[in-house]
Amino acid sequence: MxxxxxxxxxxxxxxxxxxxxxxxxxxxxxxxxxxxxxxxxxxxxxxxxxxxxxxxxxxxxxxxxxxxxxxxxxxxxxxxxxxxxxxxxxxxxxxxxxxxxxxxxxxxxxxxxxxxxxxxxxxxxxxxxxxxxxxxxxxxxxxxxxxxxxxxxxxxxxxxxxxxxxxxxxxxxxxxxxxxxxxxxxxxxxxxxxxxxxxxxxxxxxxxxxxxxxxxxxxxxxxxxxxxxxxxxxxxxxxxxxxxxxRAATQLYGEIAGYATTFDPPPGSTRPPGLRRAAELALTDAGLEPEEIDVVFADASGVPELDRTEAAAICGLFGPHAVPVTAPKALTGRLYSGGGPVDVATALLSIRDGVIPPSGGTSEVPEEYRIDLVQGAPRPGPVSTALVLARGRWGFNAAVVVRAVPAESVPSA
Structure with a gap:
């Protein structure tokens, strides 16, 4: 195992x-x-x-x-x-x-x-x-x-x-x-x-x-x-x-259950971008199916053509409006290498407290994106698994799956 x-x-x-x-x-x-x-x-x-x-x-x-x-x-x-x-x-x-x-x-x-x-x-x-x-x-x-x-x-x-x-x-x-x-x-x-x-x-x-x-x-x-x-x-x-x-660790925020990285094809290629493939590979690494993911923390570039590509990847993998999507990085700005770890930490807090934070700034999502973006206010509800996505300039893609630690493994208070 x-x-x-x-x-x-x-x-x-x-x-x-x-x-x-x-x-x-x-x-x-x-x-x-x-x-x-x-x-x-x-x-x-x-x-x-x-x-x-x-x-x-x-x-x-x-x-x-x-x-x-x-x-x-x-x-x-x-x-x-x-x-x-x-x-x-x-x-x-x-x-x-x-x-x-x-x-x-x-x-x-x-x-x-x-x-x-x-x-x-x-x-x-x-x-x-x-x-x-x-x-x-x-x-x-x-x-x-x-x-x-x-x-x-x-x-x-x-x-x-x-x-x-x-x-x-x-x-x-x-x-x-x-x-x-x-x-x-x-x-x-x-x-x-x-x-x-x-x-x-x-x-x-x-x-x-x-x-x-x-x-x-x-x-x-x-x-x-x-x-x-x-x-x-x-x-x-x-x-x-x-x-x-x-060592009898007193707190377990969650498990890093899956990870994958891919690289986009060169400009002009007929092959699709690699973000969806990174997400699929991370889910496979975690032994999970798409329907087992409770929330997606999006890369959320704010650049229309890149947002459109990411929305297509999420919709294609999970189905239209099938999984909550959030982008709390809109409240901090894009932190480059710091952005993914902050999203992972945020996903772990979502698991801990049973709430999905809202995306900052966004008020009107194009219907063609077909994603369920959490807006305006936190969305309460059980969260046990989260997918975190990130894209670097020049074609880097990465995905991490975090999930709750089984109850029997959590140390008692």
Whole structure:
């Protein structure tokens, strides 16, 4: 029988709330974290809104020696990992250092850090550039810094696949546990809200140019006009069922039951996009049929042609209006590598509390999409399984299935 992999800890920072319960409260109330970007003057840019994390002081959570050597995204990753480990309540000695690994995803690298150092190079010369530039910009640095801070010396990895990368990290962490590393910290974060990072996102051509924070990011809406980027993400503690049971883990959020990834065919191909196939493979991996899924957390790009493609994939797999679909990321902005892990955390909270959060912003879904999008208010009801979808730029697709832990496996209060 395949080893089960449980989520035993979650740490999360998003624009509409950092800390798991604060985020969940904001999401159920439909409170947006999208606002005018205030890090620099965006008045001359066509897109001016972002999901910013305000009020977070890294110095309150991390030692001073780490601050000069870390980008803002790495600081988010370190704090989220700290919170996830604390949430899992793993006592010293529960694992040896080589029994604990780290798998993270990051799409943008340390944009803010490296661009600041570039400015020093051009204006002050090479001697002014931080020695930490050699690694602070790198996509793999979050895995390394989390490993060093927490002495997690087991099998570790870093992945880059834009919005799909966060789910890929969780899927690979699960694979790492199935290969006999009993505990893995996994997830993803991103932040690229400095001037150069912002320009790179604007140049992609998919950002919303709306000025109303409540109407800027409206996935699956008849008036959808692109997405709003954000910053943040989530880190999860994954453990094998045997390891969690052995250390008498006090909470089991749910099981990472299935995972799959696919890649779209090249432009102009007559073959279909790969998102539906990723979902089908993830369901097969979990041993589930489509009718056993209680909710789909959509990728929800907010770009009309991409929304149409995703709606067709969901409708084709499940049937018209056959499964609730939600996109709470419309309240935070699109978090790139952080988006999938936040959706997985949200799906686990849906299972825990028996409620599906609403999609922010969307009010009118084209009838041709034939999906049951949860809008306006949370939808209560039992939730035991959820499918989470994500698509990265240039054709990456990923799908993760989470499900409730059997009642007999849940520790008693």
């Amino acid at each position: 395949k080893t089960k992999v449980y989520v035993t800890g979650i740490g999360l920072l998003t624009p509409n709330g950092f800390g798991l319960e604060r985020y969940w409260e904001a999401t159920l109330k439909g409170r947006t974290g999208i606002s005018p970007l205030s890090r620099f003057d965006v008045s001359r840019y066509p897109a001016r809104l972002a999901g910013q994390i305000d009020g977070f002081e890294a110095a309150e959570h991390l030692p001073s020696r780490l601050l000069p050597q870390t980008d803002v995204s790495t600081r988010f990753a370190l704090v989220a990992a700290d919170w996830a480990l604390a949430d899992a309540k793993i006592e010293p000695g529960a694992y040896s250092d080589y029994e604990m690994g780290v798998v993270t995803s990051n799409a943008c690298g340390g944009f803010d850090f490296t661009h600041r150092e570039f400015r020093k190079l051009w204006s002050q010369g090479p001697a002014s550039v931080s020695v930490y530039e050699s690694f602070a910009w790198f996509y793999a640095v979050n895995t390394g810094q989390i490993s060093l801070r927490n002495q997690l010396r087991g099998a570790s990895s870093a992945l880059v696949a834009e919005q799909a990368g966060g789910l890929d990290a969780i899927g690979h962490a699960r694979r790492t546990i199935l290969r006999d590393t009993p505990m893995v910290v996994t997830g993803g974060v991103d932040s690229a809200l400095d001037p150069w990072g912002w320009l790179s996102q604007v140049s992609g051509g998919r950002l919303s140019t709306a000025t109303n924070p409540h109407l800027a990011y409206r996935p699956f809406d008849i008036h959808a006009g692109g997405y709003v980027p954000g910053e943040g993400g989530a880190m999860l503690v994954l453990e094998s069922a045997a390891a969690a049971t052995s």
